[in-house]
Amino acid sequence: MQTPPSAEPRPLRLERHGVAWTDDYAWLRDPAYPEVKDPRILAYLEAENAWYEAATAPWRGFVDGLHAELKGRIKDEDASVPAPDGPFLYHWMFRAGAQYRTWCRRPRGGGEAEVVFDENAAARGKGYFQLRALAPSPDHRRLAYAVDEDGSERYALHVHDLDERLALAEAIPDTSGAVAWSADGKTLLYVELNERLRPFRVQAHRLGDGGADAVLFEEDDPAFFVSVRRTLSRRFVVVHSGSHETHEAWLLDAADPFAPLRLVAPRLKGRRLQVEHQAGHQAGHGGGRLVVLTNDRHENFRLVEAPVDGPGPESWREVVAGSDRRYWQGLVAFERHVVLRGRIEAEDAVVVLGPDGGERRVAFDEPLLSIEWGENREHGTATLRLVVSSLKTPRTVVDLDLDTHALAVRKVQEIPSGYDPDRFETRRLWATAPDGQRVPVSVVHEKGHPRDGSRPLLLYGYGAYGHGMETAFAPSRLTLLERGFAYAIAHVRGGDELGQRWYREGRLEGKPNSFSDFVAAAEALVREGYARPGRIAARGGSAGGMLMGAVANLRPDLWGCLVLEVPFVDVLNTMLDDTLPLTPIEWPEWGDPIQDPTAFARIRGYSPYDNVGAKDYPPMLVTAGISDPRVTYWEPAKYVARLRARRTNDAPLFLKTNMGAGHFGASGRFDALRELAEAYGFVLRVMGR
Secondary structure, three states: OOOOOOOOOOOEEEEEOOEEEEEOOHHHOOOOOOOOOOHHHHHHHHHHHHHHHHHOHHHHHHHHHHHHHHHOOOOOOEEOOOEEEOOEEEEEEEOOOOOOOEEEEEEOOOOOOEEEEEHHHHHOOOOOOEEEEEEEOOOOOEEEEEEEOOOOOOEEEEEEEOOOOEEEEEEEEEEEEEEEEOOOOOEEEEEEEOOOOOEEEEEEEEOOOOOOOEEEEEOOOOOOEEEEEEOOOOOEEEEEEEOOOOEEEEEEEOOOOOOOOEEEEOOOOOOOEEEEEEOOHHHOOOOOEEEEEEOOOOOOOEEEEEEOOOOOHHHOEEEEOOOOOEEEEEEEEOOOOEEEEEEEOOEEEEEEEOOOOOEEEOOOOOOOOEEEEOOOOOOOOOEEEEEEEOOOOOOEEEEEEOOOOOEEEEEEOOOOOOOOHHHEEEEEEEEEOOOOOEEEEEEEEEOOOOOOOOOOEEEEOOOOOOOOOOOOOOHHHHHHHOOOOEEEEEOOEOEOOOOHHHHHOOOHHHOHHHHHHHHHHHHHHHHOOOOOOOOEEEEEEOHHHHHHHHHHHHOHHHEEEEEEEOOOOOHHHHHOOOOOOOHHHHHHHHOOOOOOHHHHHHHHHHOOHHHOOOOOOOOEEEEEEOOOOOOOOHHHHHHHHHHHHHOOOOOOEEEEEEOOOOOOOOOOHHHHHHHHHHHHHHHHHHOOO
16 A cells, blocks of 8 residues: 555534534444444455555564564563462463463462463464453352453353363353352352443352342443452452442342342442451451441541441441541451552552551552552461562562561562663652642653653553552563663553542543643653653553543644554543443543533543644554444544544554454453554654664
8 A cells, every 4th residue: 555545524413512513434433333344444444454554564574573572571481479269279370382371270288280271272263362250169169250252341251160170051141250159159140231331230140050040239320330249258249339439339148149238338429439348356246347448538538347237337437547648549358457558648558457456558668669469369368469560670479477567579570581670760750730730750761861852752641530550560661761762651630649639630620631741741851851852752542542642632742653552532422422331431530521511512622533633743553442342443543534634744643453352452462462562663663763
């Protein structure tokens, strides 16, 4: 192909709240979605893919080399640290050349390991394979697992008999992938998806029973999604129904799954909560107590306890007060200890609450650490597993003795191609947004990196749903760092890096703060000498792709190139379409432009697709997934079509649609690295590296 494809404009007149506009590319949405079979649409997507292949053909050898380099940074044969669970130690491993994990267990007292599930065998012959749940029954005789084979995030639920080494006849389609066993291992609880992909109903499947599954809970509100999760104590299953801003929780007795559910806290607008059960002496009786993280009195959450028999909010007793300084994101309840994870003054932190109620923060030597939960399967243990890393420190699995507070390193991530963390340094700087807010920016680069604007920079951002960007290690990042790039993360509002206030100020009417924060971060990095305007590569995916589209419209001069992965760029049209599965639950994040003229005007004012203008745009790589249920394929397709029609320059512009995957791209570990190699290849080539 000598020229890029051009989508035919077919104007569709739209009107809302007295405002009329036209959408030239609405036809790219197939009315049969989630199936895509309109030959005109498929022809356009294939033409864009062909243009990408033709235009980047001179880079193919370079990208092949990057792919090999990225593969060389991960262990071909690898394994997790075994996690104790009853009579067994469970772990996964990657065999040489394998795209997927093999899951194993061995007797706790010693003995040979056995394979309980081989993803590679299950994925054989399939273009896409994603494992969601992998849950042994309480007696460890059976294994429930849920798989997605097309990227649509509709998971089929299966059960294997591990003693007999055979698959049971039960196969349940159209589930969310969340599962929980009853205490006797004879009933499987799962969440059903409706035709719009909303997880809305909890059902109980009795193994070997040919009758219809029993409905235990059903959510009628289209803005609420349902999940199930068994507590670590294994006494209860928590049925959770929630939107982005409001939660409701029920308890189901795992020993009597068909008994009526027990309400922990009814939905109250804006109230969120996480419920755990703690057995042991703290509550003074055999039923134990509930521990609940909630934002009912402070937006950064407090910890309360409640009796199992009367868990309502009227019985809550405060254990840890809410604080402007401390922000809690999650908890694990062991028999004698409760552990909180969150951020203290923007730094990841873990705090242990002992049997006596005392608090102790876990001490780590390195600043700017990312701290994640490890695999914790047992309630009665005094050992907590964590995974810690930083922008320069590889992922390290550590076990914390909750009584002595001693840390034991169990595994340090190996980089087969070689890696010396002392070659690199990290830094936290602060950018000043237009409204005066200080925006944290995390940076990593080689020591001795010149600060004269001569080197390129990659700046990453997201800024939505209260999902803060962790400063975790990624070996793939070395491909840029070793070629002279600095790498930075802009912790813009909309994430939760500085607590819930930071999230609140980047959603709804505060959404434009995310965009101005990102621009401010780029300008601060320029002032610090990390790059100059036009030499910054920016990258973001999903809602982060919307961020990229917004800053492309606001300040196209700053960027040397942009990578927009499955970008949420057609915000107005999507939020106006309540037939899409995610739209009602998204309104608390963005606003409801159907009912609210103010929300309509606000979203229309920043939606990247609606604001593409007649101006020069930087080089862009835009990706899509044909079966993506989160950001539908037509959003990036429409966006690129409009860019081609309206921009005033001819910088490289590519749309690459994965015709066999969804939101998260290719599923195999090496195939996923191929997509990353293509993104890095684009950045390096257009930035002249």
